[in-house]
Amino acid sequence: MSDIDTNLEVLRKIEEVLATALVSSRNNYTEIIEGNRYQILPKFVILAKNFIEENYASKITTVDVARFVGVSARSLQKGFEHFENTTPSLFLRRVRLKKAKEQLFKLRNSQNDLNVSDIALSCGFNHLGNFSKYYLLEFGESPSVTASGKTR
Numbered sequence: 001m002s003d004i005d006t007n008l009e010v011l012r013k014i015e016e017v018l019a020t021a022l023v024s025s026r027n028n029y030t031e032i033i034e035g036n037r038y039q040i041l042p043k044f045v046i047l048a049k050n051f052i053e054e055n056y057a058s059k060i061t062t063v064d065v066a067r068f069v070g071v072s073a074r075s076l077q078k079g080f081e082h083f084e085n086t087t088p089s090l091f092l093r094r095v096r097l098k099k100a101k102e103q104l105f106k107l108r109n110s111q112n113d114l115n116v117s118d119i120a121l122s123c124g125f126n127h128l129g130n131f132s133k134y135y136l137l138e139f140g141e142s143p144s145v146t147a148s149g150k151t152r
Helices: 003-024 030-034 043-055 062-069 073-084 088-108 116-122 128-139 143-148
Strands: none
Touching (some): 043 062, 043 073, 043 088, 073 088, 088 116, 088 128, 116 128, 116 143, 128 143
């Protein structure tokens, strides 16, 4: 084996070690790159999400959800912030908005007497002005535009 072959082999080994070190070491961007994709949700967060999905139309609070899953309201709050990047209240609002949007789409072609207010109330919104405001922020259009199917 010549000196050139030996040097090339040493350089390949050095390159392999450096590449492994770069890939396996943490840096300022590791958390951004990895995101939450490797995190497993704690059982109480899963139970809370399911409870909210099933009871969105009811008048429920963070305390109600926490009580149901058997943790303190603060623990529930921290769990949602850490694993879902939101709060239980905002998660509930988004579920309600999503369900309202689904019903508004159905309203387009139906012949029933439901209106936007009825749908908002049936999805757990008690303040119609807030419903419209949150809906617009979430979906970029008013609930009446979604219901009518007319875009601007």
